[in-house]
Amino acid sequence: MPTASDPEVRAPAAEGPPRPDPRDQPLAVRVDNLSITYRTSVEKVPTLKSAIKRAGRRERTIREIEAVRDVSWSINHGTVLGVVGANGAGKSTMLRAIAGILPPTRGRIEVHGRVSTLLALGVGFNSQLTGRENVILGGLAQGKTEAEVQAKYEEIADFAELGEFMDMPMKSYSSGMYQRLAFSVGVHMDPDILLVDEALSAGDARFKRKAAAKMDELCRAARTIILVSHGMASVREMANHCLWLHKGKLMDQGDPEAIIGEYMRFLEVGEEAFAMEDV
Amino acid sequence: MAVMDAEAQVANKGGAADSVPVHVYEPYAAHLPPLKTYLRDLWQRRRFAYRMAHATLKGRNYETVFGQLWLVINPLLLAAVYFMLVTVLSGSPEDGAMKGFTVILSGLFSYYYTRNIIQLSSTCITGGGKMIMNMAFPKALLPLSALFSSFMMYWPTLVVYAVAHFAAGRAVGLAFAWLVPIFVVQTVFSFGCGLFFAAMAVYFRDTASLLPYALRIWIYLSPVLFTVSQAKQKLAGNEWLLWIFKANPLYPIIGSWNQVILENRAPDGMLMLYGSAWAVVALLGGAWFFLSREREFAYRI
Numbered sequence: 001m002p003t004a005s006d007p008e009v010r011a012p013a014a015e016g017p018p019r020p021d022p023r024d025q026p027l028a029v030r031v032d033n034l035s036i037t038y039r040t041s042v043e044k045v046p047t048l049k050s051a052i053k054r055a056g057r058r059e060r061t062i063r064e065i066e067a068v069r070d071v072s073w074s075i076n077h078g079t080v081l082g083v084v085g086a087n088g089a090g091k092s093t094m095l096r097a098i099a100g101i102l103p104p105t106r107g108r109i110e111v112h113g114r115v116s117t118l119l120a121l122g123v124g125f126n127s128q129l130t131g132r133e134n135v136i137l138g139g140l141a142q143g144k145t146e147a148e149v150q151a152k153y154e155e156i157a158d159f160a161e162l163g164e165f166m167d168m169p170m171k172s173y174s175s176g177m178y179q180r181l182a183f184s185v186g187v188h189m190d191p192d193i194l195l196v197d198e199a200l201s202a203g204d205a206r207f208k209r210k211a212a213a214k215m216d217e218l219c220r221a222a223r224t225i226i227l228v229s230h231g232m233a234s235v236r237e238m239a240n241h242c243l244w245l246h247k248g249k250l251m252d253q254g255d256p257e258a259i260i261g262e263y264m265r266f267l268e269v270g271e272e273a274f275a276m277e278d279v
Numbered sequence: 280m281a282v283m284d285a286e287a288q289v290a291n292k293g294g295a296a297d298s299v300p301v302h303v304y305e306p307y308a309a310h311l312p313p314l315k316t317y318l319r320d321l322w323q324r325r326r327f328a329y330r331m332a333h334a335t336l337k338g339r340n341y342e343t344v345f346g347q348l349w350l351v352i353n354p355l356l357l358a359a360v361y362f363m364l365v366t367v368l369s370g371s372p373e374d375g376a377m378k379g380f381t382v383i384l385s386g387l388f389s390y391y392y393t394r395n396i397i398q399l400s401s402t403c404i405t406g407g408g409k410m411i412m413n414m415a416f417p418k419a420l421l422p423l424s425a426l427f428s429s430f431m432m433y434w435p436t437l438v439v440y441a442v443a444h445f446a447a448g449r450a451v452g453l454a455f456a457w458l459v460p461i462f463v464v465q466t467v468f469s470f471g472c473g474l475f476f477a478a479m480a481v482y483f484r485d486t487a488s489l490l491p492y493a494l495r496i497w498i499y500l501s502p503v504l505f506t507v508s509q510a511k512q513k514l515a516g517n518e519w520l521l522w523i524f525k526a527n528p529l530y531p532i533i534g535s536w537n538q539v540i541l542e543n544r545a546p547d548g549m550l551m552l553y554g555s556a557w558a559v560v561a562l563l564g565g566a567w568f569f570l571s572r573e574r575e576f577a578y579r580i
Contacts, residue, residue, distance in 0.1 A: 038578055048485040096577070100304060100415035103574045109304040119413045128338030137334065140327035141416050143320065192299065 019219050022078040022240065027112055028193055028224040029098060030074035034107035036093050036248075038065040067093040069248040070107070075226075075241060077113070077192070080219055082239030082256055083228045084263050089245040091228045095119065095195050098226065113192025113224070116142075118183060127171040131162055131181055134170055138185055152188050159214070160184035161207070180207055187214050193224045212238070232260050311570050321417045328420050332427030354391065354436040358384050365504050377447040384443050385540045386503035388436040389533050393469040394494050395432055399425035400473030401480045401490050408580045418573040419566075422473045426466070450543045457539045457546055464551075464558045465532045471561030474569040481572070481579050501529040506537055507550075528557040 039062045068090040075081050083091045096102045097109060099117045126134065135156055139149030157166050160180045165173065173181070186194060194215075215225060215238060229235050235242060235256055242256040244263045251266075252259055340346050362383050366376075403421040404411070411418065444451075480486040500523065502510060507530070514521045524530060531554035535546030 040578070048483045048489075051483065096412070097304065100302060101412065102577050103307050104304055106306055109302075111302045111304075113299050115302075117413060126334060126338050129334050133330075133334050137327060137330055140324060140330055141410070141414055141420070143323045143416075146326055 019240070020078045022076040025077040025079075027110075028075050028077040028079065029112070029226070030108075030110040031094075031098070032072050032108045032110075034068055034071045034094070034097065034109060035066065035105050036068040036090070036097055036102060037105040038067055038093075039063070040065060066248050068097070068245075071245070071248075071250045072107075073243060073250065073253055075224065077224050078219065079241050080215075080225045080227060080239045082235030082242045083226065083245065084230075084232065084235055084242065084260065085245035085251075086267070088247065090248040091245055092119070092197055094245070095197055095226060095228055098193075099195055111193065114190065115193045115195060116186050116189040116191030117195045118186035119195065119197045128169055130168055131160075131166040131170055131173070132157075135166075135181070135185055139189070142189060144189075156181075156184045156188045159188065159210075176204060176207070183211055187218065191218075191223065193226070194218060195226050197228045198230065232264070236260055307574050311567065312574070314570075317417055317419075317570065321419055321423070324416060324420055325423070327416075328424040329427050331420075331424040332431060335424070335428050336431055350432055350435045351439060353432075354388060354439055357391070358387055361387055361504060375447075377443070378449070381440070381443050381447045381449060382506060382537075382541060383504060384440050385537055386501070386506075386533055387498075388433070388440055389465070389536050390498055390501055390503045390529065391436070392429055392433040393465060393472075393529065393532075394498075395429035396426050396466075396469040396473045397476055398490065398494065399428055401476040401487055404477045404576055405480050405484065405487065405580060411577050411580060418576060419474065419569060422470065422477045422569070425473055425477075426470050429469075430466075444540070449541070452543045454539050454543055454545050458536065460551070461532065461536050461539065461546065461554070464554045465536070468528060468532060468554070468558040468561045471558065471563070471565035474565035475561070478569040478572050478576075481576055497527070497529065500524060500527050502534045502537060503529075506541065507534040528554070528561070531557065 071090075071094065083094070085091050093102060095117075096119065097104055098111060099115055099119070100111075101117075126137075129137070132153070135153060136146070136149050139152065140146065144152075160166075160177075160183075162173075162177060162181060165177060170178065170181075186196070196215075212234075218225060219238075225238075227235060227239060239256045241253070242259040243253045244251045244259050246266075252262055336347075336350070340349050343349060345352060358380070362380055365379070365383060400422040403425050404418065407421050476486060476490065498504075505513075510524060511521070514524060531550040535550040535554060538544060538546045538550070
């Protein structure tokens with residue numbers, strides 16, 4: 001992610017209209033008492049053989065993992081929501097639920113607007129295919145018409161700056177090139193709500209700066225961004241609201257500066273510290 | 280990105296100048312998603328299934344010398360192998376080698392259409408992990424894409440067959456119009472099976488390994504290397520084997536196909552009826568199993 005400490009990556013000085021105040025904007029996302037429980041098989045790859053064996057022994061085949069527990073929050077359009085938390089906090093799971101990929105186990109999610117996702121390595125259905133083909137497939141999978149995707153194609157290719165690589169199989173891409181294309185597709189799909197999950201870690205400094213500027217542009221247009229990140233600096237710099245998740249629970253939410261401070265203190269002293277105090 | 284879900288109530292804000300789609304996600308049980316929304320989403324993305332099928336075939340033969348020519352070479356080699364097998368086992372055909380060859384070609388190509396749909400579908404969900412984890416879309420798009428891929432592999436074989444048909448001096452008549460409804464019945468049946476095995480493979484990964492063997496056995500139980508009348512002759516008196524042979528869904532489907540192509544006549548009414556019934560059962564069963572489970576796929580892969 002872009003970091004504030006890197007002078008190259010600093011978001012450009014404010015140009016154009018200022019970011020709108022989210023308080024004056026309509027509701028974007030409301031999450032009510034959301035719980036997501038994974039029911040995963042005990043073994044890594046479920047097979048018929050092990051299923052028969054276990055059926056014979058009458059064992060339970062399913063183990064439940066509570067990834068998100070009773071989380072509630074809501075944001076208006078124009079918000080850049082930073083989501084912080086340690087590994088396994090349920091950040092990515094929550095993001096996937098908002099995108100409609102994982103259904104909630106309990107609770108309710110209400111999403112107002114078109115969602116574009118930039119999760120893990122977003123594009124790339126088939127690494128044998130060229131960047132161009134993958135971009136077109138991605139757009140079509142999102143329900144756009146061929147004409148709409150073609151119209152966006154030049155913009156996407158220009159932004160990703162991949163030149164002739166656009167017509168080469170994606171298996172020849174470096175991870176940075178992969179992410180540049182993924183980012184470019186994500187932001188050019190005219191999303192009302194953009195979901196970003198640690199998507200910029202592999203781009204070079206110049207591209208990160210460009211990406212940060214593009215996200216800033218989206219914010220000014222009263223779009224909503226939900227940003228999952230381990231990079232505190234980028235959350236501090238871009239977000240105007242922050243959630244802190246820990247082991248699936250919402251620990252706190254509010255002003256990014258305050259929440260990050262609290263989260264950092266928690267990380268420093270650690271959970272053990274609370275137990276230590278009892279000793 | 281248009282998001283869909285079983286519980287997604289797609290509504291438009293009343294009176295808003297540019298309509299904002301609203302999606303509501305709520306817990307689901309294993310039941311069917313609202314079919315109207317689902318089918319609309321599927322229809323909207325049909326071009327994706329087509330392009331994906333095209334791209335998959337292209338990707339497959341990308342690095343081979345013959346490239347797309349493999350779509351014709353493959354079935355020809357396959358036919359040669361089976362022709363040799365049959366000739367070795369039961370001697371040269373009574374009415375000449377070329378006619379015997381067309382008997383095998385006709386059944387074999389037809390069988391491979393169904394086989395390819397099922398085989399490709401069985402890996403489309405388990406192999407589509409990245410896409411399923413990163414995007415919300417009607418998952419039936421993936422088996423649909425497998426269907427399109429199989430069709431793109433099928434039609435060049437029909438051209439190959441047509442050449443062999445005329446070379447063998449076989450006739451063509453009005454009865455050939457029957458091929459269209461038979462093809463539709465076969466496609467619907469195969470797609471239903473494809474949906475079933477695509478979902479099945481998510482729960483039992485062994486499906487992908489077992490399926491090739493099951494499909495290989497299936498070819499010997501189907502009227503592929505012999506015609507329906509030949510089978511009836513040979514199996515006469517063996518009620519039990521004849522019953523198994525007739526219980527096979529491909530018996531009426533490939534059987535009627537061969538009747539039209541090889542005998543230049545309308546297929547038996549019973550075969551058509553029987554084949555159509557199988558198609559309806561397969562589609563309803565397969566679609567129900569797939570659609571009622573598909574929201575769970577993202578958790579399972």
